[in-house]
Amino acid sequence: MxxxxxxxxxxxxxxxxxxxxxxxxxxxxxxxxxxxxxxxxxxxxxxxxxxxxxxxxxxxxxxxxxxxxxxxxxxxxxxxxxxxxxxxxxxxxxxxxxxxxxxxxxxxLGVSSLQLDRVERGFSYSKDAPLDMRMDSTSELTAETVLAEYSEADLRRIFRDYGEEKLAGRYAARIVEAREQEPLVRSGQLVDLITKVTPVAVQRQGHPAKRVFQALRIEVNQExxxxxxxxxxxxxxxxxxxxxxxxxxxxxxxxxxxxxxxxxxxxxxxxxxxx
Missing domain, CATH: 3.40.50.150 (Vaccinia Virus protein VP39)
Incomplete structure (x- = not known):
């Protein structure tokens, strides 16, 4: 320790x-x-x-x-x-x-303080880190893999069902478009992408990436x-x-x-x- x-x-x-x-x-x-x-x-x-x-x-x-x-x-x-x-x-x-x-x-239930504090594990949207989000570092699926390989429909479903995100469709479409240009491998990239397509009025209600990060974490760990x-x-x-x-x-x-x-x-x- x-x-x-x-x-x-x-x-x-x-x-x-x-x-x-x-x-x-x-x-x-x-x-x-x-x-x-x-x-x-x-x-x-x-x-x-x-x-x-x-x-x-x-x-x-x-x-x-x-x-x-x-x-x-x-x-x-x-x-x-x-x-x-x-x-x-x-x-x-x-x-x-x-x-x-x-x-x-x-x-x-939920993510632990240890996991949030370990910046390199990618659970937090407030600090740039690899898009990992695995609670078990020995498991295979990461948030990076989800963003790279899931279809637009599956991303939309995850954001809607696991993040209760009203802009799920908009975010899923933008992610699929963006990954054709460059891989999404870091949390900072994802936060920037989401922020740019989120209306200012919605941003005033809280961090625009919060629900997307929750949804990805739940999917990666099948919580x-x-x-x-x-x-x-x-x-x-x-x-x-x-x-x-x-x-x-x-x-x-x-x-x-x-x-x-x-x-x-x-x-x-x-x-x-x-x-």
Missing amino acids: TDSDSSRIHTPVLLERCIELLGPALTKPGAVFVDATLGMGGHSAGVLERFPDVTLIGLDRDPEALAIAGERLERFGNRVHLVHTVYDGIQEAIESVGYSEIDGVLFD LAVLQRAIPAAVDALALGGRIVVEAYQSLEDRIVKRELQARSVSSAPAGLPV
Whole structure:
């Protein structure tokens, strides 16, 4: 862990609320907690400190985050098991460390502060960097590839569905036109392109590239598809009395979480059957 990594490590804003919600399930002896989005380990450290009998299974697709969290959580010894995986692989991860069910699980969705701070990873539209946007540096698809190879129709769909961008068609058409002249390989190029075709009135409402960058990030990392599989898998892994907590920060994630949790909360028993 570098000095700059150490300086960025902080207590998550919603840590106490998460602990309050998870707490009733983590007080039993031998409780198992899954941090499905481990990041730099802030939530996990808080849980392990508060509940001395809890075992942690920490998941993250980002090898860099796993390394930093591993150092941060080293003091908890064999109570900690870290797994390099995307969080829809939660059941396999649980079984890989010798468990069949869990008592609590936490998802903190979206891009992490570590990923935003690493300029070279290309998540931020405020600084020029390679168009990468991979949460897992070992995966293949990058934002550069999406912009270079996807059709105008697919780009329009991504910007509309994943960015909720009203100017999706305009941006997609301009990208296809521009890439015929030169490859789009840096975030600064994309920001300039988008800004030039965005009406001034729209620019006053916020950064014009914000939604396009969100859409590209979601596509590169398949965030919504993964989330749609992960919530049911997490619920299925819970022991009786287990709890799931999800921190979602935008409407696309929120709708999926609510829909999947509601679907898992509906009884399949015939109406009127005494239970």
